[in-house]
Amino acid sequence: MSAAAVEHPHDGKLPSLLEVAAQLTEKLPGYRIEIIGGDLTVTPPADGPHADSLTDLTFAFAAAHGAETRVAQAMGVWLPDGPEDYAIPDLAVVDADYRDHLVADNCYDPVAFRMVLEVTSSNYATDLKTKVAAYAIAKIPVYVIIDRKKDRIHTLTEPFANEYRNHSVHAPGQRVTLPDSIGAEITLDVEAILAVARP
DSSP, X not given: XXXXXXXXXXXXXXXXXXXXXXXXXXXXXXXXXXXXXXXXXXEOOOOHHHHHHHHHHHXXXXXGSSSSEEEEESOEEEOTTSTTOEEOOSEEEEEXXXXXGEXXXXXXXXXXXXXXXXXXXXXXXXXXXXXXXXXXXXXXXXXXXXXXXXXXXXXXXXXXXXXXXXXXXXXXXXXXXXXXXXXXXXXXXXXXXHHHHOO
């Protein structure tokens, strides 16, 4: 068989990353597809403790779910560091008028985000490094990481360039009070959250 017989016809134009992401989303239901820093990231479905901890965290943020702010899981944020970049944080606190900030592909302008939160899973390095830079560039004021690998909670505030000026690490036995800028007084019990999140 000749090579010509197995080639697929095309018009010479490669698909955009957004088109590839849409194709993967169709082919891989349940996977999280993101474009961060111009790189396509594919994360398999998380385990049960990850999902369970997100439910507990949603309840912990109940005071932020009201007239001025809303708490949402898996809401896409359009990232300014690339023409097609977007991320899907596990949990976010957004302005109540977030619908007015839709950019494209079910992703919203980062100006509507007061906080993003990630519970680490198989994409550990992405949550601890890649997304730190991406969320800082997007000027999202607060980034919280539930670090299941090292058994701690990170809070990052004051985004500047591609990093956060303040990075606090909290161990089991401590309590974390988040900045009032998220729209409510939220204090997290580190051990209670990690106990549910541990694989």
